Amino acid sequence: MSERAPIVVAITGASGAPYAVRLVEALVRAEERVWLMISSHGWRLLQMESGIGSLQELRERTNPHGWDTYVTLYDAEDRGAAPASGSARTRGMIICPCSMGTLAALAAGTSRSLVERAGDVTLKERRPLILVVRETPLSVIHLENMLRLTRAGAIVLPAAPGFYNAPRDITDLVDFVVARVLDHIDVDHSLGKRWGAEPDGDA
Numbered sequence: 001m002s003e004r005a006p007i008v009v010a011i012t013g014a015s016g017a018p019y020a021v022r023l024v025e026a027l028v029r030a031e032e033r034v035w036l037m038i039s040s041h042g043w044r045l046l047q048m049e050s051g052i053g054s055l056q057e058l059r060e061r062t063n064p065h066g067w068d069t070y071v072t073l074y075d076a077e078d079r080g081a082a083p084a085s086g087s088a089r090t091r092g093m094i095i096c097p098c099s100m101g102t103l104a105a106l107a108a109g110t111s112r113s114l115v116e117r118a119g120d121v122t123l124k125e126r127r128p129l130i131l132v133v134r135e136t137p138l139s140v141i142h143l144e145n146m147l148r149l150t151r152a153g154a155i156v157l158p159a160a161p162g163f164y165n166a167p168r169d170i171t172d173l174v175d176f177v178v179a180r181v182l183d184h185i186d187v188d189h190s191l192g193k194r195w196g197a198e199p200d201g202d203a
Helices: 017-029 040-050 055-061 064-070 100-108 114-124 140-151 170-184
Strands: 007-011 034-038 071-074 093-098 129-133
Touching (some): 007 114, 017 034, 017 055, 034 040, 034 114, 100 129, 129 170
Parallel strands (some): 007 093
């Protein structure tokens, strides 16, 4: 059996670092290959919101035993890296969280960084591009950029957790959003209950 193609993951500067950390952890636990890139603002976000100030700390928080096997880190400014080429096979890309600046760059096709170029490649190759946006309120410019990207084939997935499963803590809220992301990139998981599923015994 051939090895499954990797999933590209980018972390940018919008608020929502816990979503990114949980997403990478879930992908590693699912034994999915991850091509990871983190913008300079993404690193700042990880430090500010999750207390992660180095690659080693991120590795420790996202399953260190699987990290070395499944995660490949790319310099977010290296536009010559593998994710920048459509000939490099991937199963799609997730930008989590996705800043409004990154959203705008993708909508305009500027490709100024590896993150933007990889997103542009994902669109042109007709692969899944999932944008986990986190901003409020939304301006007309934000909405128009989202509409333009949706028409181009992207999935705009706001970091907006639901409450119908009666979340008990922040982890439950984070898992709700990450579970939706995993569904759209076709990765099996057990994060939270699905609508209509039987409740847990201790619920």
